[in-house]
Amino acid sequence: MRQRPRGDSRGILDPGRLLREMRFRRHLPAESLRPWVEHYWLIDWALSAPFEQRIVPHPAVNVVFRRDGDGPEAGEVAGVGRNLFRITLTGTGRVCGVQFRPGGFHPFWRRPVAELTGRRLPLPAGRLAGPDGPLCAGTDDERRRALDALLTAWAPEPDxxxxxxxxxxxxxxxxxxxxxxxxxxxxxxxxxxxxxxxxxxxxxxxxxxxxxxxxxxxxxxxxxxxxxxxxxxxxxxxxxxxxxxxxxxxxxxxxxxxxxxxxxx
The missing domain is CATH 1.10.10.60 (Homeodomain-like)
Structure with missing residues (x-):
């Protein structure tokens, strides 16, 4: 079982620029979730000018929670993206993402994962927060524990x-x-x-x-x-x-x- 998150930059176009412009880091989930979850990825930014990031998607599902400025936190499930992903960020904000291992989202989704391919779907309201509130608040450890609690509560089925x-x-x-x-x-x-x-x-x-x-x-x-x-x-x-x-x-x-x-x- 992996003891530390991957350190490569695969999929990130111009990773050096990303690291210069914002705080990007990865953390492993709780050990019980590692058969299904590759890592958590956290990004914080405070930008003086708009920043565009491009990603060559992995063959993996991501669940993403994002908060811009003082606005509300929103969550979505992103299926495998076939095309180049582009996003432009401005101002301040935070993201807490869960990258599942390819094949690892099925025990949580319990349906054919191909239904999600090329799609980004908002999460139901009941799945937008951890047991103690928003997922993108607090320190890295607090955010990691909140994601652990949330995914554990989804009760993935052995498969x-x-x-x-x-x-x-x-x-x-x-x-x-x-x-x-x-x-x-x-x-x-x-x-x-x-x-x-x-x-x-x-x-x-x-x-x-x-x-x-x-x-x-x-x-x-x-x-x-x-x-x-x-x-x-x-x-x-x-x-x-x-x-x-x-x-x-x-x-x-x-x-x-x-x-x-x-x-x-």
Whole structure:
């Protein structure tokens, strides 16, 4: 079981600028929630000018609580986003987010997670606050404990199939040699059609999409780190040629690899 939250910047476009402009941090949930929840992510900001952040979404559901200035706190459930996510923040505010592990939201939702894909739905009023009030108030520890209490109260149901989906999605994320669905299915002794049904029901998108998204996030992260051999990276990530990688990168990030690298550096 993970003892500290992930430290990578995968999915965050220009992470250095994000960290300069606002306070961003991650915390692990209570141990009982870690089979389903990747981490909590907290952001606080006090901006003198509007700030746009762009995210290449993970194949994961997020539950997000946000408060702007002295306004009321609002909550929503965000399904897996297929397209680049953009948000412009102004003034002051706070966000408390829950990033579930791919496949990990099903025990809380108890319905096909594909129903949420590409959608952002407001949370019912009864799920907008922790037992002691708003979720975005107080210190990090107080906010973390409030999220723990809220998710525990939702009473996730044990589900061996969800555990299988989480395990398989994690294998795709951590093993960059996973490039094809048929090879991955054979490696885990699963029929391709069962793997596809499992991911659609529990993750919200198919395994091919998950593989390609994780490999593209690696490309984005590496582009932020310095000069790259794009032809070599394309081969490493399973692309037939560099041009195919450039097309996919541009589609998911909104700019070409060269333009993104220039903007970051």
């Amino acid at each position: 061996p199939t969800a555990e299988e989906a989480v395990r398989l999605a994690e294998a795709i994320r951590t093993d960059r040699t996973v490039l094809r669905v048929d090879h991955f299915a054979a490696r885990h002794d699963l029929p391709v059609r069962r793997l596809q049904r499992l991911f659609t029901e529990y993750v919200g998108v198919g395994p091919k999409w998950v593989i390609r998204r994780y490999r593209l996030q690696e490309a984005v992260e590496q582009a932020a780190g310095g000069p790259l051999n794009w032809a070599g990276l394309a081969a490493d990530l399973g692309y037939s040629d560099q041009a195919h990688l450039v097309r996919d990168f541009t589609a998911v990030a909104g700019v070409s690899p060269a333009a993104y690298a220039r903007s970051v550096h």
